[in-house]
Amino acid sequence: MPDTAPNPGLTIPVPAIGTPIAGGFFGGVSRDGTWIIVSPKAEGETVLAWKTTMTASPGALSFVDGLANTRDIADADHPAAAFCAALRIGGYDDWHLGSLDDMQTLMRNLMPLSGGNPAQTAVEAFQEGGAEAFEAAWHWTSTQDSPGYAWLQDFGYGLQYYTKYDRHRVRAVRKCLL
Template sequence: MSAVEKVAPAVQLPEIGQPFQGGFFSGVTVEGGKRYANITAGAAHELVGAWGEYGVKIEGADSFTDSRANTEAMAAAGSDLAQKVLALDIGGFTDWAIPARDVQELQYRNFKPTTRENYCWNRDGDNPNSIPVGLLYTEESPAQTAIVAFREDSPEAFQERWYWSSSQRSANYAFSMSFDVGLQDITDKGHELRVRPVRRSLID
């Protein structure tokens, strides 16, 4: 058994949307040849705030998959929102983060709250780092989530609003996503958007 296996034994994965390690299982991403189970916090733990300071490029906050590294870089640079997320203790787990862009895409793909047609103009839905690989959205796919607790007006549902990812685009902008129609875009870092925290567990 390798040292990695001793520290992080294989994780038995539940179905998407099932309670798991402090939140709800929201899908698998790959980084550096390793697979990670992503966990989304419950709606009660959402936060609202600015991503950071407009015009300031933060080193180390550019990953599309490593939510924690991005968030730690943001917090070190003075982001109040990132600091609040890092301070969370949910179900005894303290490694929460603002979701990286491709981790956030899984949240929409698997927990879409509405029955509205998806926005599908640019690269919305393109996710080379998920398993299965995420394909471009169509108007019909993804459909409203089959998980009742995450449907609109249900306890765990995402709001039909914009949510921050922790993935930086430039000194002025960071990636964000609209959870009413699935539009993936960039937003001025000084705007106040919502965050649904995530954490991850190494699978293998």
């Protein structure tokens, strides 16, 4: 019987940031070692509320595992997570609302504006005015801070903040194992 165990010496080259892959674009490597794939803007971005009430959302506490967070909160009370979980893009149906770590990684690698910190991305499609550029605005993460707050990542100045008020940008992501 052939050996089907993975080759421990096998290395897979990491694609360049912005490379089209797995239904979206390569956005970087998460702290958990998985590849973050950001959805195409036309199909995977909208503006929604994180939650319809200012109450706790048990299970949405991971700073790294956005898929687990999303699975715990993808219902009618959580419009942003429900939107992401319902997507099927490029034949993939594991899209989710990115964790705080995911969104911070995307901000560092795909910042749309020039003159900021971090510097504007070198990926033309994600630069300000580009077809895939993040809006220079607050984007929801799947990470809850406390009963009345969920984390947001800003793609204008790189700031992070928490609230559950208002409607903000949502951009779906998925993760790929190396």
